[in-house]
Amino acid sequence: MKKTGLNKVDLIFEAVDPKEVLTKAFNMSNDEIIQQVLESGLKGRGGAGFPTGLKWKYTAAEKETEKYVVCNADEGEPGTFKDRELLDRAAYKMYGGMTIAGKAIGAKNGIVYLRGEYRFLLPQLLRELESFHKLIKEIGYDFTIRYALGSGAYICGEESALFESIEGFRGEPRNKPPYPTTSGVYSKPTSINNVETLVTVVMIIQHGAAAYNQLGTKDSRGSKVFSVSGDTPTPGIFELELGMTVQEFVNEFGDGDTKAVQVGGASGFCVPRKKFNTTIIGFEGVPTGGSMKLFNSSRSMYNVLHNYLDFFAEESCGQCTPCRVGCQQLLKGVEHVKKGAVKSTYLNELTKLADTMKIASKCGLGQSVGNAFKTIVENFKEEIIY
Amino acid sequence: MYQVGNLVKELTDKHGRARESLMPVLQGIVEKHSYLTDEVMVEVAKELDISAAEVYGTASFYTFLDTAPKGKYVIRVCKTISCSMKGKGEIIQTLEDMLKIKVGETTSDKLFSLIETNCIGWCHKAPAILINEMPYTELSPEKIVEIIKSYMQK
Numbered sequence: 314m315k316k317t318g319l320n321k322v323d324l325i326f327e328a329v330d331p332k333e334v335l336t337k338a339f340n341m342s343n344d345e346i347i348q349q350v351l352e353s354g355l356k357g358r359g360g361a362g363f364p365t366g367l368k369w370k371y372t373a374a375e376k377e378t379e380k381y382v383v384c385n386a387d388e389g390e391p392g393t394f395k396d397r398e399l400l401d402r403a404a405y406k407m408y409g410g411m412t413i414a415g416k417a418i419g420a421k422n423g424i425v426y427l428r429g430e431y432r433f434l435l436p437q438l439l440r441e442l443e444s445f446h447k448l449i450k451e452i453g454y455d456f457t458i459r460y461a462l463g464s465g466a467y468i469c470g471e472e473s474a475l476f477e478s479i480e481g482f483r484g485e486p487r488n489k490p491p492y493p494t495t496s497g498v499y500s501k502p503t504s505i506n507n508v509e510t511l512v513t514v515v516m517i518i519q520h521g522a523a524a525y526n527q528l529g530t531k532d533s534r535g536s537k538v539f540s541v542s543g544d545t546p547t548p549g550i551f552e553l554e555l556g557m558t559v560q561e562f563v564n565e566f567g568d569g570d571t572k573a574v575q576v577g578g579a580s581g582f583c584v585p586r587k588k589f590n591t592t593i594i595g596f597e598g599v600p601t602g603g604s605m606k607l608f609n610s611s612r613s614m615y616n617v618l619h620n621y622l623d624f625f626a627e628e629s630c631g632q633c634t635p636c637r638v639g640c641q642q643l644l645k646g647v648e649h650v651k652k653g654a655v656k657s658t659y660l661n662e663l664t665k666l667a668d669t670m671k672i673a674s675k676c677g678l679g680q681s682v683g684n685a686f687k688t689i690v691e692n693f694k695e696e697i698i699y
Numbered sequence: 700m701y702q703v704g705n706l707v708k709e710l711t712d713k714h715g716r717a718r719e720s721l722m723p724v725l726q727g728i729v730e731k732h733s734y735l736t737d738e739v740m741v742e743v744a745k746e747l748d749i750s751a752a753e754v755y756g757t758a759s760f761y762t763f764l765d766t767a768p769k770g771k772y773v774i775r776v777c778k779t780i781s782c783s784m785k786g787k788g789e790i791i792q793t794l795e796d797m798l799k800i801k802v803g804e805t806t807s808d809k810l811f812s813l814i815e816t817n818c819i820g821w822c823h824k825a826p827a828i829l830i831n832e833m834p835y836t837e838l839s840p841e842k843i844v845e846i847i848k849s850y851m852q853k
Contacts, residue, residue, distance in 0.1 A: 391818040481718040548822070606781065
């Protein structure tokens with residue numbers, strides 16, 4: 314399907330009858346469910362973009378009898394707040410997605426890992442869960458969902474760190490492999506999906522993979538919820554069809570003076586004005602978990618970079634050296650360059666360090682610090698130096 | 700320092716005594732007393748039959764499980780980019796002037812602690828803060844003064 318600019322859609326918050334969708338899924342075979350999700354082309358909405366159907370297929374293939382569905386509601390990426398909105402307005406769809414996942418992979422238990430910052434939502438979420446449990450027992454599902462709460466650690470959004478945290482340990486990422494589909498929470502096969510991914514599954518079952526496929530592009534199917542903030546007259550949450558360029562996005566959300574858009578949060582990529590037209594928002598261009606921050610020409614990109622590096626230096630779990638030391642050194646490094654304590658060519662050394670972190674860090678945190686660092690330094694070098 | 704009474708026992712009865720119960724138990728204590736004392740961590744270790752070092756090691760990993768004394772109301776001001784662009788500095792200034800403390804400190808009546816925190820997920824309604832678990836958004840200096848006053852009267 315040919316993309317023609319920015320297209321607002323309204324599917325994810327659309328009211329559905331949970332009984333109808335869940336009964337429909339209940340009457341499908343597990344293979345049929347997985348096949349639908351595979352055909353929809355749905356990729357993980359948390360940011361990493363692993364095909365959801367494949368994750369389910371691998372977990373379903375495991376011989377273990379004890380398996381888990383984990384919902385990652387540890388939305389911590391700076392600039393992302395769409396999962397909070399989904400939890401607030403469409404929790405029953407998230408529970409529905411978990412239940413469908415549970416049937417497809419053969420799990421009887423689901424766990425929602427909710428970030429501590431969203432604890433205020435818990436009473437409401439538990440009330441909704443109670444009536445949801447009643448509903449699925451009526452239909453015939455054997456599935457129970459419970460909550461685990463985070464306590465203010467960004468790294469716990471990383472899947473294996475999240476499992477450690479559920480199990481009562483420090484949220485330090487594990488070595489991979491084994492992947493969660495083989496050995497996840499409690500070392501059992503686990504399908505861990507983002508809130509939005511699970512909500513989207515309900516939409517796919519409701520409308521069918523073919524209908525869902527009408528939206529988006531070959532590499533980025535469907536629509537996605539974007540969290541828009543920064544220098545924009547209309548900050549908030551917007552569901553958009555995937556495949557638009559940054560320019561099309563800026564035309565809609567910019568304040569007329571946008572000089573850069575940070576796509577994907579602190580661990581994402583900075584797109585400067587000159588690349589707006591040629592950069593597609595999606596897996597063929599810049600992937601995003603939904604965080605879109607606009608900066609106008611009054612903003613110092615040094616301050617933006619410094620803010621991100623300060624964030625990473627604090628949130629690095631400290632387990633592996635490239636990330637622990639790397640985050641601190643990048644932060645100190647740009648401060649030194651700014652002060653003129655070192656030559657501006659020192660930025661080249663820092664770029665090499667960011668590359669090393671990408672290769673040598675144990676998890677996605679350390680591996681992606683270089684994304685923002687490199688794209689900001691490359692495109693706004695003079696702002697970093699002077 | 701605070702006296703914990705039967706709280707650890709109540710929480711372990713409720714959440715169980717397995718290793719995975721550690722987080723909910725610690726969260727339950729912090730919900731009530733804002734931070735963890737050495738004594739309470741030792742008591743948790745005994746109840747769960749694990750080393751106190753394990754309890755401290757886990758607690759110290761999580762920013763919301765404070766092991767240093769905190770006031771009854773912990774004010775966490777988001778310092779990540781959107782909030783920082785939209786007036787976080789003014790909010791901090793207002794709070795510091797009003798409470799006569801700096802970031803990182805607790806008022807002498809032990810009612811408020813003021814700290815900065817990373818992104819709390821309200822970037823479209825910046826600047827935002829948490830007071831204990833409650834978020835307050837789209838703040839202005841006037842608005843924050845009113846909010847703090849309401850906590851003073853609680």
